[in-house]
Amino acid sequence: MDWQAFEVSIMLAVLTCLSLLPIGLALAYLLVKSNFMGRGIIEAIITLPLVLPPTVLGYFLLVGMDNDSFLGSVFVSLTGQSLAFSFAGLWFASIIYSLPFAVQPMMRALEKIEPEIREAAWCSGLSKWRTFFKIELPLAWPGIITAMVLCFSHTLGEFGVVLMIGGNIAGETRTLSIAIYDSVLAFEHQQAQTMSLILLAIALVTISVVYSFNRTRVLRF
Amino acid sequence: MLKVTLKQSTPIKLDVEFSCESGETLALVGPSGAGKSTVLRCIAGLSLAAQGQVLCKDETWFDSDTSVNKTPQQRRVGMVFQNYALFPHLTVADNIKLALDKRIPDSHYTIDKLLDQVNLSGLEQRYPAQLSGGQQQRVALARALARQPQVLLLDEPFSAVDKVTRRKLYLELNTLRRHLDMPVILVTHDLDEAAMLADSLCVIHHGKTLQHGSPEQVLYQPMNSAVARQVDVRNILKGRLKVHHGKLMLEWHHYVFSVSRLTGFVEEQDVFFALSPAKILLHQRVRPSRGEQENPVAGIIRDRVTLRGITTVLFSVELAKGAILQMDLPEHVAMRNKLNIGEVIRVSLLSDAIHVMAE
Numbered sequence: 327m328d329w330q331a332f333e334v335s336i337m338l339a340v341l342t343c344l345s346l347l348p349i350g351l352a353l354a355y356l357l358v359k360s361n362f363m364g365r366g367i368i369e370a371i372i373t374l375p376l377v378l379p380p381t382v383l384g385y386f387l388l389v390g391m392d393n394d395s396f397l398g399s400v401f402v403s404l405t406g407q408s409l410a411f412s413f414a415g416l417w418f419a420s421i422i423y424s425l426p427f428a429v430q431p432m433m434r435a436l437e438k439i440e441p442e443i444r445e446a447a448w449c450s451g452l453s454k455w456r457t458f459f460k461i462e463l464p465l466a467w468p469g470i471i472t473a474m475v476l477c478f479s480h481t482l483g484e485f486g487v488v489l490m491i492g493g494n495i496a497g498e499t500r501t502l503s504i505a506i507y508d509s510v511l512a513f514e515h516q517q518a519q520t521m522s523l524i525l526l527a528i529a530l531v532t533i534s535v536v537y538s539f540n541r542t543r544v545l546r547f
Numbered sequence: 548m549l550k551v552t553l554k555q556s557t558p559i560k561l562d563v564e565f566s567c568e569s570g571e572t573l574a575l576v577g578p579s580g581a582g583k584s585t586v587l588r589c590i591a592g593l594s595l596a597a598q599g600q601v602l603c604k605d606e607t608w609f610d611s612d613t614s615v616n617k618t619p620q621q622r623r624v625g626m627v628f629q630n631y632a633l634f635p636h637l638t639v640a641d642n643i644k645l646a647l648d649k650r651i652p653d654s655h656y657t658i659d660k661l662l663d664q665v666n667l668s669g670l671e672q673r674y675p676a677q678l679s680g681g682q683q684q685r686v687a688l689a690r691a692l693a694r695q696p697q698v699l700l701l702d703e704p705f706s707a708v709d710k711v712t713r714r715k716l717y718l719e720l721n722t723l724r725r726h727l728d729m730p731v732i733l734v735t736h737d738l739d740e741a742a743m744l745a746d747s748l749c750v751i752h753h754g755k756t757l758q759h760g761s762p763e764q765v766l767y768q769p770m771n772s773a774v775a776r777q778v779d780v781r782n783i784l785k786g787r788l789k790v791h792h793g794k795l796m797l798e799w800h801h802y803v804f805s806v807s808r809l810t811g812f813v814e815e816q817d818v819f820f821a822l823s824p825a826k827i828l829l830h831q832r833v834r835p836s837r838g839e840q841e842n843p844v845a846g847i848i849r850d851r852v853t854l855r856g857i858t859t860v861l862f863s864v865e866l867a868k869g870a871i872l873q874m875d876l877p878e879h880v881a882m883r884n885k886l887n888i889g890e891v892i893r894v895s896l897l898s899d900a901i902h903v904m905a906e
Contacts, residue, residue, distance in 0.1 A: 442628045442632035445626075446634070446690075448618070449591055449619050449624055449625070449694075450645055450646035450693070450694060451620050451694055452620070465634075
């Protein structure tokens, strides 16, 4: 069992979820509430990682993180390190490829809130921020939880993009899914099986928790 | 006092003007899509009219000329939405608490008082989904009052409850509104509801105010044929004013009627006139009455319908090209006079009951 890879995977999944909570919510709110020109294009770009082959997405991200590119050069000037083949690069890539898994459920949850509920809050004297935190956020909670679980599981299991961006540096970019691949190539089936079972258990537990949480809410409301 | 003037041509045409005193209940009536709810939303600050003013007491909530447009939060309105729009994740008490002024020291006492006011004590810890339609409406009303609003706005508040509950809620609201000292604006398409609960009616059609007055005025003396149609006047007929024996009379086909009130009308003027079905006098078939002398009309019964003790008789007037008139009678009168389909009847259109209107 490669505990180092397990640690990298968990760290990456947690950080990606924490980053996508505000980013996903802001994007979902913007897309649901406003009707600006080019909304369709933004929605398409956000959804792109769902349909693009991971290697293609990984390739473009790799090019975008190159030291000669804008993003890569800014990162180098700030940290003195290369963005590609680093944990930070992997984190950034995870945010991009998990974006649709965060934004879509959040959008659906926000869309489900009837406009009158929001207006009733305003007529009750609640400011727009208070309406968001007291009314919209609690009502959209199931969608947000679903988004977080999907992002967590997806980041934990992603292979193609991780291999393209991060390579296979132990303790830095070597995640559990890469470690499983390595074990299989090295005929270490027992180790591959243990790690696969861990990923399976994590996926099963998180999804069960989400289902039971949402069912409790449905019964109450 | 609330004073509203709104004008716009798109997206929904509006040309509305009315005022409502403190303690008065004004009903905005009209068919679905007439713009009633839009007017309410403009008062609440949820929609913005192109032109106009919304003044409440000495405050300007909206003035297109000076670009004043206060937010719903700044307007202090209490609004009951058509579907109540209760916060589903909060209990009854928390729904009300959220609308309470944070400076109120004893919120529990205020919530209890509000729930008691709407006859809902004991259900503080229930969630909206655990309440019946009538109970939800009461919570919505309590939440609207929690803000101590300067205006109470009710958007079709009875449309989502069954008929039995509705009748009960009418009585409750009728009692409650006597204790409220703010203007209450009720939007409804139900005229009976409006007449029962409101001190004044404002008829709106295609976004335009057609008439504003007391329920009696609007329902029984509509200003013109458009209002008469909106308030469901059943006998709207077309006639012409002529002078007979030196007196201005109403001519309808071969009939000439004397009319009590014809102020403002002139000879040879084409007019509409309305006859209240309850005020058409049936001549007893066995014992002719004195009323026979007053605007007598003969007809043949074409149909009769009885509902809750009132029989509506539809009869055609042959001398008026078979025009159909409706007459409401107590059920026992219809039975005693044997008013069966095909029978000939004679009635009097009392001169007091003929309401002449401009075209």
